[in-house]
Amino acid sequence: MIRFGVVGTNWITERFIAAGRQHEDFKVTAVYSRSDEKGQAFTKKHQLQLFFTDINEMANHDEIDAVYIASPNALHAEQALSFMENGKHVLCEKPFASTSMEVSKMIEKAETKGVVLMEAMKSTFMPNFLTVKENLHKIGPVRSYFSSSCRYSPFYDDLKNGSLPNLFNPALSGGALMDLGVYTIAPLVALFGRPASIQTTGTILESDVDGQGHMLLDYEEVKASVMFSCITNSYLPTEIIGEKGTIVIHHISSPKKAEIHYPDGTSEDISRQQEYDPMYYEIAEFIQLIQTNKQQSSINTWENSIITMDILDQARRQMGVDIN
The missing domain is CATH 3.40.50.720 (NAD(P)-binding Rossmann-like Domain)
Structure with a gap:
């Protein structure tokens, strides 16, 4: 125990x-x-x-x-x-x-x-992300990755009304990238490792943190694009696009379904049954x-955490967020 x-x-x-x-x-x-x-x-x-x-x-x-x-x-x-x-x-x-x-x-x-x-x-331990890793070979050479994590926060209303919620507080390392954007980055790192370069643009709010942004990550063979926001909503799934097919992941922060769409018009549901609460799987690993x-975990490795944090550091600097 x-x-x-x-x-x-x-x-x-x-x-x-x-x-x-x-x-x-x-x-x-x-x-x-x-x-x-x-x-x-x-x-x-x-x-x-x-x-x-x-x-x-x-x-x-x-x-x-x-x-x-x-x-x-x-x-x-x-x-x-x-x-x-x-x-x-x-x-x-x-x-x-x-x-x-x-x-x-x-x-x-x-x-x-x-x-x-x-x-x-939690997402990288969940059954419907692990099945993506195991079926990645079916789509051939991967060329593109797209992911979006955008959810309008009620705390944005508080910010506009003059208060300073934790989410938008620079002293607490707040902002959309740290809150939601990380959900698009961690799976990318788990699948493909460290990118060769990144380019980030974003909207800086009056509290001096990012409210939303877009990032391009170059893996040479794989080109990745992500969106993140706490001030707008998006309903798009995540796509991993290969020459022989495309994997679609629904709800990247807590994957609930995964499927492969092939060029001939057929599709394959590779989803797995999730028996437990989404947070159970990380707890079981720990x-x-x-x-x-x-x-250290063989899934959420220390190296992956360092790479993810390096990306967050660089992206915030490119958007004009003071991280020091």
């Missing part, structure tokens, strides 16, 4: 606990919150043993084996380093950190302390790594 602590009391932490409880070796014992009131309510709701308002006290506690970090982006690295320094395994939400330099420090700490460190990019004494 792996005893988890969770950092944060937001909706994603709620989903994490619900998904984790589908796994026989998962147990959540503790929560950290900056708010005593929210933390007490969360503890009671989920029947937890421990509640902390001091992150360092939590990191030192013996009743915690691992931690799930779902705090604002800018806090990921600092909190992960604290937990790993105290021998705790870390599953950290996407994006892994604020910059690739922070990611490198996290990996170095994991290596030094001998703990598991993994980015919680628990298995702990139980088998492996420090």
Whole structure:
């Protein structure tokens, strides 16, 4: 049984606990919150043993084996380093950190302390992404990749009304690319690795973060194009286009269906049944790594996390976002 602590009391932490409880070796014992009131309510709701308002006290506690970090982006690295320094395994939400330099420090700490460190990019573990990887050969030489992750955020209305939500706060490493665009980049990196070059344009909001953008990534043989936005909606699927066919992935952030369309007009449904909550699969991988004494995933590798963060760094600089 792996005893988890969770950092944060937001909706994603709620989903994490619900998904984790589908796994026989998962147990959540503790929560950290900056708010005593929210933390007490969360503890009671989920029947937890421990509640902390001091992150360092939590990191030192013996009743915690691992931690799930779902705090604002800018806090990921600092909190992960604290937990790993105290021998705790870390599953950290996407994006892994604020910059690739922070990611490198996290990996170095994991290596030094001998703990598991993994980015919680759920989509790359899900059955309908794994089936894409296994069937990629059927479409021949891949020539193009297109993906879109655009969803109008209600927090944009708050921004326009004068407040500064976390999503659009530069001090917290906010912005559309970090929130939604990463969902288009991580699968691309998982399939094709590091691009030779990228070109990015975007719309910078009054809070000095990106509200939306477009990116071109050159893999020499493969040309990739992605769109991301928190201020508009898009309903387009992801396409991987090869000379012998096209794979269509529905909902790239949480793949629900995948199919191949062939030049002769026929199609093949390569979808797999999803038995568990979308977040279950990353949790199962993380628990298995702990139980088998492996420090990093063979799917969400440290290298893939570094490449993804490098792309996010470069893209934000090209859009004019200050990441320092």
